[in-house]
């Protein structure tokens with residue numbers, strides 16, 4: 001294939017890193033991105049050692065100018081952009097009655113505004129190039145169904161699903177596909193933090209209990225790993241998904257049925 005270029009936000013670790021590895025193995029030149037510079041440097045070195053064509057960029061998805069600078073870095077380095085993955089996200093575990101302005105502002109800035117700004121930056125480049133492109137964003141099972149203690153987080157992941165639909169309708173005329181992935185419960189640093197916070201909030205729980213409760217009823221009988229998510233993103237980044245747009249696809253082993 002002619003060389004294609006993929007940007008993955010929040011890809012120094014967790015699901016984003018798994019997605020970046022898969023797209024690198026699919027043949028994409030990779031632009032790693034994260035707010036955590038040290039982890040990003042380690043991951044870039046790992047990719048280079050593995051023989052992948054890679055560059056990295058430090059930025060904050062909640063800052064619109066950072067997202068446009070990220071796309072500029074991709075184009076300055078590799079000459080074009082084909083796929084933009086809005087993966088970066090953060091969580092909060094808070095009873096509904098305690099949710100405050102600080103939490104709302106932080107989570108909406110990163111998970112919702114960040115996804116919109118990334119979509120705008122990628123779409124502007126795709127329109128300039130004139131050949132279409134793929135925008136793929138991280139929603140969640142919590143973007144289809146809201147959970148106790150995860151109220152703000154769930155709301156932001158519903159926003160991702162909403163902007164995915166709007167963007168897909170507005171950008172279809174430029175041959176830009178806009179879709180989202182909705183993972184279930186994956187054992188990343190995010191779930192380590194969620195479990196620790198749920199234990200703090202409920203003295204009857206011990207470490208690992210919240211994760212065990214959330215994963216107990218998964219139909220396929222195991223928790224999610226980054227490759228489960230990366231397999232779906234690889235498909236959404238490929239020509240095989242050219243006739244799919246505006247969808248937020250569950251990849252949860254059988255947790256939420258829509």
Ligand SMILES: NC(=O)C1=CN([C@@H]2O[C@H](COP(=O)(O)OP(=O)(O)OC[C@H]3O[C@@H](n4cnc5c(N)ncnc54)[C@H](O)[C@@H]3O)[C@@H](O)[C@H]2O)C=CC1
Nearest residue numbers: 010014015035060061088089138140183185186188189190
């Ligand atoms: N882990 C899970 O079970 C699930 C995760 N998701 C979503 O998948 C995405 C990835 O999640 P995980 O890998 O589990 O999270 P994680 O916390 O393990 O990794 C997220 C990465 O994003 C980076 N990041 C955080 N804020 C940033 C910002 N403002 N700008 C740039 N980078 C930033 C972090 O430094 C980190 O490297 C998130 O959007 C999350 O909401 C959705 C459903 C389930």
Ligand SMILES: CC(=O)C(C)=O
Nearest residue numbers: 140141142184185190
């Ligand atoms: C982290 C996340 O999206 C859930 C609901 O597991």
